Every structure is written in structure tokens, then in C-alpha cells.
Amino acid sequence: MDKYLIVGLGNPGDEYAGTRHNTGFMVLDAFAKASNIVFEDRRYGFIAETSLKGRKIILLKPTTYMNLSGNAVRYWMNKENIDLGRLLVVVDDLSLPLGALRLKGKGSNGGHNGLGNIQSVIGTQQYARLKVGIGNDFPKGMQIDWVLGKYDEDDMSKLSPSIETAVEIIKSFVLAGLDITMNQFNKKQANGQ
DSSP states (O other), X not given: OOEEEEEEOOOOSGGGTTBGGGHHHHHHHHHHHHTTOOOEEETTEEEEEEEETTEEEEEEEESSOGGGHHHHHHHHHHHHTOOGGGEEEXXXXXXXXXXXXXEESSOOOTTOHHHHHHHHHHTOSOSEXXXXXXXXXXXXXXXXXXXXXXXXXXXXXXXXXXXXXXXXXXXXXXXXXXXXXHHHXXXXXXXXX
16 A cells, blocks of 8 residues: 655644644644544654555654654654655745645755754655745744744634645645646646635
8 A cells, every 4th residue: 555644844732733833733633634533642743544545644743843853754754664755744834925835846945944854854855845825924033933923813714725725735645646736736826726
């Protein structure tokens, strides 16, 4: 059975719940809820498993804190013998407007500590990532307060449909592959759908 590792980046602990930096966790929570599965506290992270048309999907929310996310990714890729082409990392992105989604097959970490650590631990930038825009409406020098700030109701009303779309993107990544999914969803985003 083909196995896929879907990693949502965030920080563990109640104080980080609902923060912009935990958007990756929020997407995986939505996926798990839609699939009627629950996360279990396992080594280096919370894990939930499901299958989709004969493919095994392992959802991982690392509990290593953002800056050490690579340790969790490497451990679970090795433990489950998952190919690099079947890894997808869901991550918050300051450079995209709130709720915008961008699927990429590779790239730099863009200054994101979680992506930076994954890249250094697994030794490559060549892995898929789904970026979820969190906007950047903050004064100069206030980036950390922004990413660790909580979404308000207005933000969530804009973000919720994007989280649902992100769940569909993950399913498409597993079933149709990266290229088809990028073409389909990035085009929709560009057309403002």
C-alpha cells in the first residue's frame, strides 16, 4: 500500500491553539474531523491514520516545537518508509494574504523556521508544501507577535473556507499527485475562486 505523510506545522500546547503559526495543525485537525479519525500522542508528534482509495495517509502534528519539526518528519518518514515524493508539509505563510493557498513542489524555506529545520534535517528542499496565507498586517518588528497571535472571528470567517479547500488539496495530492493538484488548485487561486 502506498503511504503518504502529511505534516501540519505548529506548536504543541493550549497557549498556541488558534494562533496563526498553528495553521498547519488546524488544517490537519479539519482533515481528521472530516475523516472521523482522532490523533494519538506518539513519538515526536500526534499521529492519525486513515486510508483513501487504497492509499495509507499518516497525519503528523509534530510536538517538537516549530524550530525542530525536522526531527519528527525524519523519524516518521524512516519509521513508515515513506518516499520523499509522498511527503506534504502544510505551513503558515506570511507572504500570502489571509486564506490564500499555494501548493509547491519545492523551494526555499522563505524564512520559516519550521521549513528551515525540515530542510536541514532531511537534507533537501525537494519536497511538497502547501502554504496557507496568514497575511502580514503588522508593524515593522512585530512579526513574532503576529505569527503567535490568535485568529479573531473575522479572520476565521475568511480562513475557514480555505481550510476546507486545503483538506481537498491534500486528498488530491494523495490521489492525483503533485503536478495535477498544483495545476488544478493554484489556477483556481489565481482566478480568485
